[in-house]
Each structure stands twice: as C-alpha cells, then as structure tokens.
Amino acid sequence: MSPILLWFRQDLRLQDNRALEAALARGAPVVPVYILDEAGERRWVPELARLPAEQVHAPWEAPAAVLANAGVRLGPEGNYPRPIVDHDAAREEALAAWRQMRAVWAKVPLAGRNAADARGPRASG
Numbered sequence: 001m002s003p004i005l006l007w008f009r010q011d012l013r014l015q016d017n018r019a020l021e022a023a024l025a026r027g028a029p030v031v032p033v034y035i036l037d038e039a040g041e042r043r044w045v046p047e048l049a050r051l052p053a054e055q056v057h058a059p060w061e062a063p064a065a066v067l068a069n070a071g072v073r074l075g076p077e078g079n080y081p082r083p084i085v086d087h088d089a090a091r092e093e094a095l096a097a098w099r100q101m102r103a104v105w106a107k108v109p110l111a112g113r114n115a116a117d118a119r120g121p122r123a124s125g
Contacts, residue, residue: 001026001027001028001029002028003028003029003030003031004023004026004028004029004030004031005031005033006019006020006023006030006031006032006033007033007034007035008032008033008034011044012034047071047072047079047080048070048072048080050069050070050071050072051066051067051070051072052066052070059072059074059080060074060082060083
C-alpha cells in the first residue's frame with residue numbers, strides 16, 4: 001500500500017485531527033510533513049514575536065537580556081512556559097530501559113521465540 005502524505009498546515013495537533021485520523025484508518029504508512037514558517041510562528045505565538053530568529057524555537061536557552069528586550073518572561077508567572085520535559089534526561093532514561101530490556105531478552109531461550117523474533121529487539125543506542 002502506498003504511503004499517505006499528511007500535511008500539518010498550521011500546527012502539529014495529534015488529538016482532534018480529522019485528517020490524521022482518516023489517514024491512520026486506511027492502514028497505510030503515514031508520512032507527516034510540516035513546513036516551518038517563522039513568520040507564521042510569530043503570528044501564532046505573539047509572545048515570541050520580538051525574539052531573534054535563532055532563539056524563537058528554544059526561548060528558555062536565550063540570555064536573560066535577550067528575553068527582557070523581547071518582553072518574554074518564562075515560567076508560570078510569565079507569558080511563556082518553560083519546557084515540561086527535559087529531553088536529554090528522558091532520552092537517557094529511555095535508553096537505560098531499552099538496554100535493560102535487551103539484557104532480559106538475551107536470556108530468553110531461542111525456543112521461546114519465533115523466526116521473526118530470533119534476533120530480539122533492535123536498537124541504535
């Protein structure tokens with residue numbers, strides 16, 4: 001079956017996205033496409049409109065002076081949230097869990113696996 005190209009136009013909503021639901025219902029691979037439009041981002045996220053382009057995708061990494069100059073205040077009392085997930089830490093936790101699972105899998109006798117599972121789970125990390 002041919003893959004389905006799904007264009008996320010103005011946001012990356014996964015919930016309540018009828019086009020995504022219809023594409024997934026067909027059972028074919030879905031190839032998501034999102035075109036980054038910095039002008040559009042500034043329109044849809046006006047809190048970041050005055051930030052320099054190099055900081056607009058990670059304002060929490062911008063120097064305090066740049067944030068102040070752009071009128072961005074981070075955190076619950078501010079006008080833009082801090083990150084909810086520390087992606088570096090989450091990645092390390094996931095890799096540790098994966099390694100642990102692979103170690104357990106290596107102890108499962110081959111007789112308990114089918115031919116497709118003979119090599120066990122694969123990981124790149």
